[in-house]
Amino acid sequence: MPKKVDHHERRVVIAAALKRVARDQGFDEISLRHVAAEAEVSLGTVQHYFRTRDELMAFALTEIRHSTAARISAAVAGLGATPDPRDLLEATVMQMLALDEPRRSDVQVALALLSHTAVHPEVAATLHDETRAMLDFVADMIRTAQPTGRADPRLDPELTATGLLAMADGLNNYLLVGHYAPDRAVAALRAHLDLIFPG
Incomplete structure (x- = not known):
C-alpha cells in the first residue's frame, strides 16, 4: 500500500x-x-x-508567525489562570523580540522576507489577515485592561496596539545589527508598557 x-x-x-x-x-x-x-x-x-518563489516565501512567513504564536501561548500559559493584562502583553511582545537564537533566527528571516514584500504588493496582500489578527489580539488586551482603571481610558486600543507593534519591529532592527543588547530592548519595552499601564 x-x-x-x-x-x-x-x-x-x-x-x-x-x-x-x-x-x-x-x-x-x-x-x-x-x-x-x-x-x-x-x-x-x-x-x-x-x-513560485513568492508563494513559498508567503508560506514561510506564515510558518514563522505560527512558531511565534506557539511561543506566545507557552509564555502566557506560564502566567497562570488569570494573568494581569499588562503581564499578558509583555509576555506576548517578548516572544516577538530577537532576544535569543530561536527568536533571532525567525526575526532575521521574517525581516528579509518582508523587505521583499514591500516591492511585491501581491505577496504582501497574503499576509494581511495575519497582521490584522495580531493587531486585534494586542488591542483586545489593552481594551480588556481599561475597565480595571490601570490603563488610561483616553488611549485608543487599536492605535496604541499599532504603536506597540511598530516599536517591537524597531527594537528588532537594532537587536539584529547589535546596536541594542537584549536587556536594553527589554527595558525599553517595559518602559513603554508603563506608559500604557500607569501605576
Missing part, C-alpha cells in the same frame, strides 16, 4: 529549508532550486507545492 503523504508537513519542511537558506546564505540566494537542495527533495517536488 503506498505511503500516505502529509502534504502540509511536506510544505512545512520546504518552508524550513527556505528559512535556512535565507539565514545562512542571504536573501539573494533564495530560489526554488536552492531550497530544493537544502530540503533534499527534487525541484519538481518543491514546484508541486509552490508554483
Whole structure:
C-alpha cells in the first residue's frame, strides 16, 4: 500500500529549508532550486507545492508567525489562570523580540522576507489577515485592561496596539545589527508598557 503523504508537513519542511537558506546564505540566494537542495527533495517536488518563489516565501512567513504564536501561548500559559493584562502583553511582545537564537533566527528571516514584500504588493496582500489578527489580539488586551482603571481610558486600543507593534519591529532592527543588547530592548519595552499601564 503506498505511503500516505502529509502534504502540509511536506510544505512545512520546504518552508524550513527556505528559512535556512535565507539565514545562512542571504536573501539573494533564495530560489526554488536552492531550497530544493537544502530540503533534499527534487525541484519538481518543491514546484508541486509552490508554483513560485513568492508563494513559498508567503508560506514561510506564515510558518514563522505560527512558531511565534506557539511561543506566545507557552509564555502566557506560564502566567497562570488569570494573568494581569499588562503581564499578558509583555509576555506576548517578548516572544516577538530577537532576544535569543530561536527568536533571532525567525526575526532575521521574517525581516528579509518582508523587505521583499514591500516591492511585491501581491505577496504582501497574503499576509494581511495575519497582521490584522495580531493587531486585534494586542488591542483586545489593552481594551480588556481599561475597565480595571490601570490603563488610561483616553488611549485608543487599536492605535496604541499599532504603536506597540511598530516599536517591537524597531527594537528588532537594532537587536539584529547589535546596536541594542537584549536587556536594553527589554527595558525599553517595559518602559513603554508603563506608559500604557500607569501605576
